[in-house]
Amino acid sequence: MSVIQGRTAAEVVDSVRTLIRQGELDVGAVLPPIRALAADLGVNRNTVATAYAQLAAAGVVEARGRAGTTVLGLPSVQGEGAAPSSAAVVNLASGNPDPLLLPDWSNALTGYRPVLYGTEPVEDRLRSWAESTMVTTWPEPSTSTSAPAPTSAPAPVTSPVPPRPDAGRLSVTGGAVDAVERLLAAHLVRGDAVAVEDPGFFLSVGTLAAGGYRPCSVDVDAEGMVVDSLAKALAAGARAVICTSRAHNPTGASLTAARAAALRDLLAAHPDVLVIDDDHFSQIATTAHHPVIPATARRWALVRSVSKFLGPDLRVAVLHADTGTVERIQHRLGRPTWVSHLLQHTTSALLTAPDHEAVCARARDLYGQRRDHLTAALAERGVEVFPATDGLNLWIPLRTTEAVVVDGLARRGWAVRAGSAFSARPHPAPALRVTTATLTPEHAVAFAADLHTLDTLPTPQRNRP
Known part of the structure; x- marks a missing residue:
């Protein structure tokens, strides 16, 4: 050796x-x-x-x-877009948006002019869009966490938000995963603990493994990240928190106003913890954005990528972060390296196109309908699902083992992802993530019937994430 x-x-x-x-x-x-x-x-x-x-x-x-x-070897980070082994298989594993609901790119390059070294890192139109949609997104007033607020009522106001000492700056990265990787690398060292939703986006789990960070699993329920579970992660020494504020992948959970306020109150007592708010579904979300970054945070970032509503090939994410963090990220990017202004120009053109809002509204409605179709078809078979409120996926707890169901569905013509891919825990409860972005009503009924047939082993109580 x-x-x-x-x-x-x-x-x-x-x-x-x-x-x-x-x-x-x-x-x-x-x-x-x-x-x-x-x-x-x-x-x-x-x-x-x-x-x-x-x-x-x-x-x-x-x-x-x-x-x-x-x-075991160096960990690999598997991406979305898993391809089924046969063209005859219906791909419900990809995590991709429906290509028919993406905007037309044919005129997006009009007016582009090549840029040279020394150009500002953020393209002007993209900066304007971010300033109007991100910089104004500040934490709401803090609330008391002595008792949970009803999810249907707005959180009670107990005190005004103190002025944030650092208004932050904008930057651009090569997508949300790149943003998270750079944010962690800017502040953490190998072995540091990171609080992450579990189940959570498997690329975040993979990023932690590849970077040598130690994941601290935080539970997720119908209102998003669970406060008590995050508190345990912080007590265990977590130096960063990655929170998906809405359309959580894989469960479809979105933070309620009350839950976000409770998380802010908890994080306010840990001002040196890096807080990352991943709002990847922003433009086509049906739920409101409730930020988790408290006014006291010294290291923070709101990340918004465009992959789900403009197209995965646009590797662009805009982040609004504290000044020190942006300086560190840009230093790590190095000079004269930057995120391509050709990609930024295309992104800006699509975001400011006259039909942008109509394209997003259509996608928003159809994605919700498709998710609801499968939820209803499964309910008719007595199959419970995680109560998703947004996004492209459904999370389905299983009675039997993942391998039995995943392999059985593959033989019946369905490709799905095993839930264990979305967990950092050694023995997570069996589950499936099913992408509903392109699911037809007929496929929903047929899939529900096949899943019900395969997932038949009795259990005292269905597992939830």
Whole structure:
């Protein structure tokens, strides 16, 4: 075995990852025992124990008791758009929007002029759009969390919002996942804990693993991220929080005003925690945006990408963040590197097109109808689903194992995603994520019948996320 090096836990982690990347540590290789490696390196055994724990949290190795610590390999981040193995299979696994509900790009390049080094990083029209839709999105007045407010009533006002000392700045990244990755890298180091919804967007889970961060799972219910669960993650040392404010992927949950206010009140007591509000569905959401960033936050970012309503090929996300964070991100982007102004120009043209609101309204209505069709078809079969309020997906808890249902559905002509892909927990409750973006009413009825047939094992109570 190649020699692992390092005097600190971070150096040991880097050494192991490098050896794996270079092919000198194969999948299945067993790392030296903690005590033996500590003696070889001349460091305290706690240093090696911490390094192994960080590698395990990142999914690089697995502790197998007496069998030792085994190499799993460097984690890969699987993207959306999973393709079924056969053209005959109906793809309900992709996570993609309906291409027929995306805007026409044919005139989007009109007026584009090539830009040169030194150009401002944010295109002028895109900046204007962001200033009108993002910079004015500030936290609402704080509320008391002594008792939960009714979800149907507005949160009671107890005190005015103090002025934010930093009005923030705008920046552009290559999509929401790129934004999250850069935000975490700007403030965190490998091994830091990040509070993330569980189940949650699997690319966020994958980003944490690839970056070597430690996920702290936070429960999600019908009103979004659960306050008590986030409090436990913060008490466990989470240095960042990633919260999807609406159309949560995979469950379809959206924050209510009362829940968002309670989350802000909790986060207000942790001003140094990085708070990321991922509002990926903004332009076609049926639910209102209730921000989670408290006025006291020193490190924060609101991220809005355009993939779901303009097209996944537009790798553009606009973020509004505190000044220090934007400076760090732009420094990491380096000069003369920037997000392509050709993409920014196309994005701006589509956002400001005369028919933009009508295109979004049509998509908003049809996505809701398709989600409702499947929910109703499943209800007729007695299949419960997570109560989604927005988005392109349904989350369906299962009675039996995921493999049985996923494989059985594939044989019947349906491609779906297993729920375990959306969890950082070692043994998540079995579930499916089903993308309803292109689902027809006829397909909804047929899918519900097949799922009901396959998911028949009895259980005392259906699992919920």
